[in-house]
Amino acid sequence: MKILVISDIHANITALEAVLNAAGENDAVWCLGDIVGYGADLNECVERVQSLPNLLCVKGNHDHAISNIESLVEFNITASEAIMLSRKLISDRSIAFLQALPELVTTDLVTLAHGSPRNPIWEYILDNHVAVENLTNFSTQLAFVGHSHLPLMFTNVDGGKHMSRQYPVPGETMRITGRTILNPGSVGQPRDNDSRSSFGIFDPDAMTWQIQRVKYDISAVQARIRGAGLPEKNARRLREGW
Ligand code: ZN
Numbered sequence: 614m615k616i617l618v619i620s621d622i623h624a625n626i627t628a629l630e631a632v633l634n635a636a637g638e639n640d641a642v643w644c645l646g647d648i649v650g651y652g653a654d655l656n657e658c659v660e661r662v663q664s665l666p667n668l669l670c671v672k673g674n675h676d677h678a679i680s681n682i683e684s685l686v687e688f689n690i691t692a693s694e695a696i697m698l699s700r701k702l703i704s705d706r707s708i709a710f711l712q713a714l715p716e717l718v719t720t721d722l723v724t725l726a727h728g729s730p731r732n733p734i735w736e737y738i739l740d741n742h743v744a745v746e747n748l749t750n751f752s753t754q755l756a757f758v759g760h761s762h763l764p765l766m767f768t769n770v771d772g773g774k775h776m777s778r779q780y781p782v783p784g785e786t787m788r789i790t791g792r793t794i795l796n797p798g799s800v801g802q803p804r805d806n807d808s809r810s811s812f813g814i815f816d817p818d819a820m821t822w823q824i825q826r827v828k829y830d831i832s833a834v835q836a837r838i839r840g841a842g843l844p845e846k847n848a849r850r851l852r853e854g855w
């Protein structure tokens with residue numbers, strides 16, 4: 614069983630296609646939110662995600678902001694302007710899909726959330742302390758989250774009293790034992806100073822996890838961001854990965 618786990622596509626269809634190519638055939642795809650925001654390819658990304666096999670998908674803060682007219686107060690001025698522009702670029706069909714996304718998805722084995730199980734849309738799990746606090750907010754063995762745009766893995770130690778943070782090495786297969794919180798990194802806007810798209814492959818039978826990275830045509834994506842009149846920063850950051 615092979616499950617592709619993706620997050621934070623951020624309207625970057627070139628990166629998404631590169632990831633799907635690199636990942637090959639999958640039994641299922643889990644998408645951890647922020648399909649849109651920052652980038653110019655909103656409808657392309659929403660439609661491509663909808664086409665993926667056995668899809669489970671949760672709502673991210675940008676999906677929420679762009680599909681809900683009253684949500685601008687939660688963002689700063691620059692972000693608000695970009696969201697207003699994104700709303701001009703997105704179709705009613707894409708908005709309907711984003712609005713209908715759940716904030717949390719739970720199966721027998723896993724909980725999926727964009728930010729965290731405790732605060733699904735907004736909270737970042739960046740350190741061991743927040744990871745431990747979140748253990749009481751989900752009952753499954755595993756939780757998959759996005760939002761930070763960083764490929765991180767928090768592993769349970771001392772019977773749940775502590776979590777240990779690791780940065781998985783791309784291409785290295787990791788065994789999952791005990792309760793674990795996993796982040797696949799970002800498809801469309803990596804922030805760990807590595808511009809390559811990040812994604813994860815989860816095998817629930819073998820209980821393994823592997824982060825993979827893949828290059829994509831950044832210049833083409835930057836040209837579309839500039840062409841759409843989105844903030845220059847949204848284009849520039851892709852080259853360095855921040
Ligand atoms: Zn994001």
